[in-house]
Amino acid sequence: MAIISVGSGIITQINVFTVPEGGQEGMIDHLTKAAQCASQEEGWLSASLHRSLDGTRVANYAQSANMEAAQAVIARLRREGFIARNQAYGEAHPGLYEVVFSIGQ
Numbered sequence: 001m002a003i004i005s006v007g008s009g010i011i012t013q014i015n016v017f018t019v020p021e022g023g024q025e026g027m028i029d030h031l032t033k034a035a036q037c038a039s040q041e042e043g044w045l046s047a048s049l050h051r052s053l054d055g056t057r058v059a060n061y062a063q064s065a066n067m068e069a070a071q072a073v074i075a076r077l078r079r080e081g082f083i084a085r086n087q088a089y090g091e092a093h094p095g096l097y098e099v100v101f102s103i104g105q
Helices: 024-038 067-079 082-088
Strands: 011-018 044-051 057-064 091-097
Touching (some): 011 067, 024 044, 024 057, 024 067, 024 082, 057 067, 067 082, 082 091
Antiparallel strands (some): 011 057, 011 091, 044 057
16 A cells, blocks of 8 residues: 655655557556566555546556665566556656655545
8 A cells, every 4th residue: 555654765656657549448457567566576565556537647656665675666667678668558757756745634
């Protein structure tokens, strides 16, 4: 499960993919396999996929224990070819983040 906590040291990769019309399911299937591969890396914590209601985007919210683990996960996905294959399904807009504020029930 995703952990949203200020000051935890957890690194979150948020990657929003723009997909062609009808492309959400293909991207979701691809990212599901990538998450299963990434989950084998030490320090990997979670992955959550979101589909936009207008059918044009898929968001991947993935977490690693720290920056070193995040870099190891990305390296593993690159070695296994998942990052290169992203282009077949859509355009990626990745970024690494840390939580600076959270409020909720």
